[in-house]
Amino acid sequence: MMPKYCDGVSRRDAIKAGVAGAFGLNLASMFQLEAAEAAAASGKNAIFIFLTGGQSHIDTWDMKPDAGEMKGEFESIATNLPELRVCELMPYLAKQADKYAIVRNVSHTQGAHSPGQRYLQTGNQKIPSLEYPDYGAVISKEHQSPRGVPQYVLLPGGGSNSAIYSSGYLGVAHGPFSALGDPNAKGYSVRALATPEGLSKKQIEARQSLLQSVDTKFRNAGLADQELDGMDKSYQKAFDILQSEKVRKAFDIESESANVRDLYGRHTFGQSCLLARRLIEAGTRCVSIYNGGWDTHENNFRELKNTLIPPWDQGLAGLLADLHDRGLLENTIVWCTGEFGRTPKINDKGAGRDHWARAMSMLYAGAGVKGGQIIGETDKTAAEPVGKIYSPDDAAASFFNAIGIDHLKEYHTPDGRPIMITGKGSPIPELFA
Amino acid sequence: MVSNWMWQQWLENKLSRNIAYDEIVYGFICATSLEGRTREEYLAEASQIRHQTAGRFNYDDDEIYAKRKTNELYWSNVERRNPDTLILQTANSFLGLRLECAQCHNHPFDRWTQKDFNQFKSFFMMVQFSDPKTGKEYNPSGFKGYGDESVEPGVHWRFKATVLKTPPKLLGGREVPFVEGGPDVRVALWEWMRDAKNPFFAPSFVNRLWAHYLGRGIVNPPDDFNQGNPASNPQLLNWLAQEFIGKKFDIKHVHRLILNSRTYQLSWRPNDSNRLDNKNYSHAKLRRMPAEVLIDSIAQVTGVEYRFGRLPKGRPQRAVGQAMPTVRYSLSRSGYPMKIFGRPDREKTCDCERSNEPSVAQALYLINDQEVLAKLDDTKGRLSQLLRTIKDDRELITELYLTALSRFPEDQELELQLKHVAAADSRDLGMKDVMWSLLNVREFLFIH
Numbered sequence: 001m002m003p004k005y006c007d008g009v010s011r012r013d014a015i016k017a018g019v020a021g022a023f024g025l026n027l028a029s030m031f032q033l034e035a036a037e038a039a040a041a042s043g044k045n046a047i048f049i050f051l052t053g054g055q056s057h058i059d060t061w062d063m064k065p066d067a068g069e070m071k072g073e074f075e076s077i078a079t080n081l082p083e084l085r086v087c088e089l090m091p092y093l094a095k096q097a098d099k100y101a102i103v104r105n106v107s108h109t110q111g112a113h114s115p116g117q118r119y120l121q122t123g124n125q126k127i128p129s130l131e132y133p134d135y136g137a138v139i140s141k142e143h144q145s146p147r148g149v150p151q152y153v154l155l156p157g158g159g160s161n162s163a164i165y166s167s168g169y170l171g172v173a174h175g176p177f178s179a180l181g182d183p184n185a186k187g188y189s190v191r192a193l194a195t196p197e198g199l200s201k202k203q204i205e206a207r208q209s210l211l212q213s214v215d216t217k218f219r220n221a222g223l224a225d226q227e228l229d230g231m232d233k234s235y236q237k238a239f240d241i242l243q244s245e246k247v248r249k250a251f252d253i254e255s256e257s258a259n260v261r262d263l264y265g266r267h268t269f270g271q272s273c274l275l276a277r278r279l280i281e282a283g284t285r286c287v288s289i290y291n292g293g294w295d296t297h298e299n300n301f302r303e304l305k306n307t308l309i310p311p312w313d314q315g316l317a318g319l320l321a322d323l324h325d326r327g328l329l330e331n332t333i334v335w336c337t338g339e340f341g342r343t344p345k346i347n348d349k350g351a352g353r354d355h356w357a358r359a360m361s362m363l364y365a366g367a368g369v370k371g372g373q374i375i376g377e378t379d380k381t382a383a384e385p386v387g388k389i390y391s392p393d394d395a396a397a398s399f400f401n402a403i404g405i406d407h408l409k410e411y412h413t414p415d416g417r418p419i420m421i422t423g424k425g426s427p428i429p430e431l432f433a
Numbered sequence: 434m435v436s437n438w439m440w441q442q443w444l445e446n447k448l449s450r451n452i453a454y455d456e457i458v459y460g461f462i463c464a465t466s467l468e469g470r471t472r473e474e475y476l477a478e479a480s481q482i483r484h485q486t487a488g489r490f491n492y493d494d495d496e497i498y499a500k501r502k503t504n505e506l507y508w509s510n511v512e513r514r515n516p517d518t519l520i521l522q523t524a525n526s527f528l529g530l531r532l533e534c535a536q537c538h539n540h541p542f543d544r545w546t547q548k549d550f551n552q553f554k555s556f557f558m559m560v561q562f563s564d565p566k567t568g569k570e571y572n573p574s575g576f577k578g579y580g581d582e583s584v585e586p587g588v589h590w591r592f593k594a595t596v597l598k599t600p601p602k603l604l605g606g607r608e609v610p611f612v613e614g615g616p617d618v619r620v621a622l623w624e625w626m627r628d629a630k631n632p633f634f635a636p637s638f639v640n641r642l643w644a645h646y647l648g649r650g651i652v653n654p655p656d657d658f659n660q661g662n663p664a665s666n667p668q669l670l671n672w673l674a675q676e677f678i679g680k681k682f683d684i685k686h687v688h689r690l691i692l693n694s695r696t697y698q699l700s701w702r703p704n705d706s707n708r709l710d711n712k713n714y715s716h717a718k719l720r721r722m723p724a725e726v727l728i729d730s731i732a733q734v735t736g737v738e739y740r741f742g743r744l745p746k747g748r749p750q751r752a753v754g755q756a757m758p759t760v761r762y763s764l765s766r767s768g769y770p771m772k773i774f775g776r777p778d779r780e781k782t783c784d785c786e787r788s789n790e791p792s793v794a795q796a797l798y799l800i801n802d803q804e805v806l807a808k809l810d811d812t813k814g815r816l817s818q819l820l821r822t823i824k825d826d827r828e829l830i831t832e833l834y835l836t837a838l839s840r841f842p843e844d845q846e847l848e849l850q851l852k853h854v855a856a857a858d859s860r861d862l863g864m865k866d867v868m869w870s871l872l873n874v875r876e877f878l879f880i881h
Contacts, residue, residue, distance in 0.1 A: 129521070129533035150793065172775050172792045192797040203866075204801070206853075210870050213849050217876040218701070218719060228719055230791035231875065238796030414654075 044143075044367050044403035045328075046286045047276050048135055049157065049316065049336040052117060053295030054360075056353050057341035058382040059304055060087050061102050061361035067381045070344040073301040081372050089309040092317030098372040099320045099329065100365035101431055105376025105385035108340070108392050111357040113295070116339035122168070123396025123407070123422030130169060130413065135399060137167035137174040138421055139286040142405050148237075148244030149283040150177035155275055157291030158182075158268030158311065165288065169413040173230065176288065177241075183253050183271035190251050193242065201243065208239050250282035251275065263318040270315035277322055280332055294338055297352040320365055333367035333402040337395070344381040358384050362395060367402040368432055375430045393425030401427040438745055439482075439498040440506050441756035446499035454638060454682035455627040458527055462623045464503035519557040520550070527626060528604075529637025529658040543659040545604070552602035556622045559601070559611070629678050633658055639673035639687055640664075646691050648718035648880075649711070665712050701881045719879045721791060724774035725752035731872060734837045735808035736815030739770075770798055799873050809865050816868050820861055826854055830867055837871035 058064055063076040063085060076085035081097035110116040115126040122132035140152035154165060154176035167175040179190045218228060241247055249255070253275055264270035269291050276287040291312060296303045316336060323329040341360035342353035359378050365371055379386050400407040400421060407422045447457045467475050482497055508519065517536060524530040534540040535550040601618050602608045609621045626634045637658060644650035651670045652658050664670045673687065680686040691697055696714050707715035722730060729752050732738045738750045752771065773794040799805060809816055815836065823829040830850045834842040842850065850867050857863030871877055 127533075129531070172773065172794070175773070175792055175794060177794065177797075191803065192794070192801060194801070194803055206857075207800075207866055207869060210849070210853050210866055211873050214846055214870055215874040215876075217874070218879065218881070227721055227791060228875065228879070231721065231796070231878065234791045234793050234796040235800075235873075237793045238800055241793065241797065242801060 043331055045280045045284070045332045046135065046139055046367075046399065046403050047273075047280065047319070047332060047334045048286065048288045048399075049273075049334070050117075050121065050288065050290050051294050051312070051336065051338035052290060052292040053113070053338065054116070054340045054342055054355055055294045055308075055338040056296060056300060056304065057104070057359060057361040057378075058344055058353075059300070059342075060090065060309070061363070062104050062341075062359070062378055062382045063087060064344070064380060064382050067344060070346065070381050072346065074304075081374075084374055087309065089305060090313045090317075092313045093320075096317050096320045099324055100334075100363050100371050101369055101373045101375060103362045103364065103375045103390065103395070103428065103431070104359075104378055105388055106337075106360050106362055106390050106392065106395055107385050108357045111340060111355045113339060113355075116355075116357060119392050120337055120339045120395075121165070123393050123399075123425060130417070130419070131166055132419075133168035133170040133174065134165050134176075134288070135396070136165070136176055136286040136288045137170045138400070138405065139403065140167075140174045140176075141170055141411075143285040143403070145285055146246070146283040148240035149247055150241060151285045152176045153276075153279050153284050153287050154178045155272040155287060155289045156180065156182065156268065157272045157289040158293075165290075169419065170411070171414065173234075179251065179275070182268050183275050184266055184268045188251075188253055188271075193248060193251060204239070204242050246282045250278040250284075253278070260322065263322060265311055265314035265318060267311040267315070269311045270318060273315040273319040274322075277319060277326075277328065280328060281326075296342065297347070297354055298350040300342070300346070300351055300353045302351075316363075323366065329366040331367060333369065333399060334365045335362065335395075335399050337362040341382075344383050356383075364398065364402075364431055369402060370431065370433055373430065375428065390428055391425060393422050394428050395425070396422045397425035398427040398431050401432070436506055437756040439496075440504065441754070442496055442499040442745075443501065443504045443506075445754070448684070451683065451685050454677075454684050455623075455634075456682075458626065459623050460501075460503040461507040462523070462527075462626070463617060463619045464505040464507055466505050468502055516554050516557040520554045523557070524553075524604075525656050527637065528633035529640065529652065529656050530604075530633060531657050531659070540659075543661065549602070549604060552599055552608075553604050555599050555601035555611075556609075556618060559618055627682070635674040635677045635682070636670055639677050640670060642684075642687050643673065643691060646697055647714060648720045649714075653712070717881065719875075719881055721878055722880055724771050724776035725755070727774055727878070728752040728770055730877070731805065731808065734815070734872065734877075735811070735868070736818070737808040737811045737813070739804075770802075770804070773798055799878075805872065809868055816865060820864060826851055826860070826864075829864060830854075833864075833868055833871055837868070837877055838874075 058067070058070070059072050059074055063074070064071055065076060075088045077088045077091065077094055079086055079094040079097035084097050084102065086094055086097075108116075108119060110119050110125065118124075118126040118132065121134045123135070124132040126132075136152040136154070143151060145151045152174070156179070165176060167173075177192065179192075181188055181190060253261075253271060256274060256278070261271070261274065264274040269289070272289045272291075276289060279287050293303070293308060296308075316334075320329070320334065323332055323334070338360065340355055340357035343356040344353075346352070347354055359382055376388060376390065377386050378384060397407040405421070407425060407427075408420050410418050410420050412418055443460075444457075447460065466479075478497060521532055521536070524532045530545075532540070532545060532550055532553075534543070535545040535547055537547065539546045600608050600611055601622070603622065603625045606625055609618050611618055625631060628634075636652075637656070640650045640652050640658075641655045644653065644655040651664045651666050652662060653665070673690065676690060677683070677687050699714070699717050701717040701719050703710075703716045707713075710716070711718065721727070728739055732751075739752065741750055741752070741755055744750070744755075773792065808814055811817065816833075819829055819832055823832060827847065830847060831842055834840060834846070850870075853866060854860060854863030857866060
């Protein structure tokens with residue numbers, strides 16, 4: 001059977017149509033079809049900030065001044081939302097509270113890093129027989145970007161950052177464009193786009209045309225061969241990215257004004273947030289920022305105070321303010337969470353807090369999320385939610401809902417197993433009230 | 434940390450000596466630490482292994498663990514201590530079955546019920562860690578492998594002295610009564626697996642080899658034998674399995690059969706009647722080289738190897754045969770291409786975990802990654818050497834084609850490349866482009 005596309009054009013027809021200028025097998029027609037689909041898709045974008053290690057909720061968003069010895073070392077401060085008080089180390093976020101919603105009643109049972117991270121990165125509990133895709137992989141499948149712009153970009157957010165991403169059953173084709181390196185470093189450049197040691201644009205053009213002329217084998221083979229097709233498309237997209245001024249400009253963080261760079265803070269996390277905004281402007285649909293080191297089994301307070309909270313506070317607050325000022329927050333969801341919270345009890349090992357999945361806090365902002373609210377509450381030591389409880393599945397469903405992806409949509413794994421994106425959750429209604 | 438190498442070398446030792454497949458499987462299924470020796474003998478071996486593995490990767494190729502008959506790591510590695518994991522891994526690796534569905538409920542499109550699963554699982558619950566000195570039973574999580582000096586090195590297996598509520602039962606076969614102090618029930622499991630009448634053991638192995646060489650299993654995916662997924666050519670599968678059994682599970686015999694077949698040697702070129710066929714082996718399937726092969730090929734063509742960190746003594750810096758532990762997490766060094774070209778985690782048994790799918794990251798890597806470009810620039814690399822020794826452009830281009838594609842350039846190709854070199858800023862830069870193009874053409878990237 002000939003493979004057909006939505007408009008009834010077969011690939012053979014597409015090749016016959018022969019629009020000039022594409023690489024190898026002529027796939028320009030296919031890109032046009034894709035672009036048409038893209039236009040129909042939602043215009044919403046996503047920034048997912050993952051605080052790996054597990055952020056202490058009781059020391060940040062869910063302070064308990066009356067919890068006695070579990071209260072911890074920090075005091076709370078007022079925010080621009082009367083009912084919300086946050087940690088004294090978060091002065092920047094305290095000024096942006098009208099823009100975000102804090103969810104305090106998410107609870108689950110996966111108290112180890114790997115299962116917890118997979119759960120919070122995918123909206124599905126980890127199982128041995130199937131690897132679920134990260135949010136960005138799903139978005140890359142559902143939302144298109146302009147030509148030459150990668151749909152899903154992964155940024156290093158600093159800290160001891162184990163980039164534990166996977167595109168799971170959606171396959172490596174939906175994996176992220178991974179921008180290595182520290183955007184706060186002088187002379188920052190991206191490994192895949194690097195030009196100083198890499199190729200100049202002119203050289204790339206010359207090489208592309210050389211390759212086009214000599215890469216003539218297998219032209220007749222492709223009709224039943226998806227791998228070959230896929231490689232052609234990948235090369236075309238790769239050359240597009242390499243030639244794209246948009247992407248290059250987006251990554252040229254040094255062209256940003258000093259004021260704006262300072263707003264986000266001169267650290268890896270802050271500059272990663274700034275890059276995220278620049279990429280969304282360029283047309284990227286999902287940016288994931290991995291900010292690690294929150295696993296504070298020892299010296300919880302010292303670590304939070306000296307290393308973890310200040311850059312996170314400044315970077316995230318800068319991102320929210322800047323997205324808002326540029327009108328981007330309307331169409332961009334920002335979701336910030338760890339894989340779990342931390343124990344209210346302070347351990348004897350050395351003023352640390354341990355893993356605690358039964359209560360955690362998350363931040364959502366933008367893309368239709370009603371800002372300036374607190375959703376849910378926990379008991380007097382922030383140990384468990386009181387009343388309504390949401391799961392990470394619900395949290396993920398909310399995220400997809402905000403960017404116009406049906407979280408119950410069914411995919412087929414490579415061996416044909418039908419799987420919903422996140423089948424067990426439903427969006428948290430208060431977020432969109 | 435070195436158990437991955439112990440595992441690798443144990444298996445290499447068996448494969449290189451062409452040990453019969455059923456015997457290798459015996460080494461996994463019926464593994465014991467003692468292997469019938471006294472505790473003292475075993476402790477001496479364990480202490481030697483620990484001594485040699487004390488330094489990180491200070492480990493020879495010719496090692497004690499590799500020579501052991503059985504491989505107890507099959508049972509003792511962290512993720513495998515859970516009987517559910519063991520049963521899934523065993524069924525998947527040696528029988529080509531995916532029993533995951535039956536773990537929680539009756540399999541929806543196969544014959545296995547949850548009861549079958551639980552009864553079969555009993556085979557994997559009959560072993561226990563114990564301290565060889567005192568015989569005291571261990572909690573399995575106390576055993577951290579030979580590298581850990583905080584526990585006794587000589588942990589060994591013995592039968593649990595409790596009669597299980599669910600006696601072990603072979604899949605679709607008989608119950609195996611468990612007698613305290615009686616024979617090892619795992620041997621009965623192994624005997625059943627290797628029995629000539631077992632419908633999975635030999636077929637799943639020959640099918641895997643077939644899939645490896647032909648790009649698609651006769652049963653496909655190759656590790657999914659179930660009643661809803663029949664073989665595309667049952668006669669062929671049966672014939673290969675009978676050959677394998679008849680030659681006493683001689684693995685090399687099956688390799689030879691496949692490689693000498695007309696089917697394997699067919700061209701990729703389709704004709705009008707078979708161009709849409711992708712499952713009857715009417716023509717060769719074009720496949721991108723798997724991650725490790727591709728990486729080694731780039732190293733070989735450019736003459737500049739990848740570095741994989743410190744390896745056991747005598748190991749070449751080569752991607753094939755690497756027991757890399759943390760590919761998935763590594764974004765730097767050589768873990769990066771391994772990851773983007775789809776090498777699976779080493780713990781995964783499922784065939785679905787290896788991805789040969791193309792991606793933009795792969796193309797970007799081959800087109801523009803510093804690691805690849807540096808190999809073209811390397812002054813000790815092949816291109817630099819050839820630039821010095823071969824002064825004639827035609828001859829040099831021909832040499833590069835022979836190196837990368839194992840063939841002479843066609844006239845038109847030669848002309849195009851010559852033209853490109855002539856137009857380039859310098860001969861060196863032009864030739865670098867030629868070599869770059871040969872690392873990026875589909876003819877290089879695809880097995881054909």
